[in-house]
Amino acid sequence: MEQRMSFLTLAVSDLARSREFYVDGLGWEPIFSGDDVIMFPVADRMILSLWSIEGFTAEIGEAPASGVAPVTLAHNLATPAEVDAVLSEAARLGAPVVSGQRREWGGYSGYFSDPDGFRWEIAVNPGETGDFVLPPR
Incomplete structure (x- = not known):
């Protein structure tokens, strides 16, 4: 595979x-x-x-289990200001939000939950995977 x-x-x-x-x-x-x-x-x-x-x-x-899924979905951005803007947009839509903050691994990130509780990480990632930011469509 x-x-x-x-x-x-x-x-x-x-x-x-x-x-x-x-x-x-x-x-x-x-x-x-x-x-x-x-x-x-x-x-x-x-x-x-x-x-x-x-x-x-x-x-x-089989039906899915209930509760918080042990997974996050991530959306990388280029700057902390972009992270904060997306988190603000999610909060405006009524999503629970964990505000952006500097992380010990060197990045900046925050989280929001969609209507079913799936957690989205919105992040600036300075490591090798941080370059994996797709251009806008």
């Missing part, structure tokens, strides 16, 4: 609420939107898929 990933799928409890947050709130543009799923291009050959819990469960045969 090649070392790559094509889709990241999150099971969401209310697809309409997720659509409102990501599309209407954050301004993301889906590549596909159906009754049970919304798909967003998020990187070259990478799709973030938001799938209703019912559709997710029917496909994989």
Whole structure:
């Protein structure tokens, strides 16, 4: 198997609420939107898929666990001011936010939660992976 990933799928409890947050709130543009799923291009050959819990469960045969998922999604930016701007935008949409701060690993980051509690890290990362910031579409 090649070392790559094509889709990241999150099971969401209310697809309409997720659509409102990501599309209407954050301004993301889906590549596909159906009754049970919304798909967003998020990187070259990478799709973030938001799938209703019912559709997710029917496909994989088991309901997702409840509680805080032991995973974060990350969005790298070039400056702390850009981090703070995204965190402010998320707060304006009603998302719980952990404000940006300097980190012991040398970067600057903060977090917000989407409507289903998935945590987004918004960060400036000065290490090798910090250069992995895609140009705007």
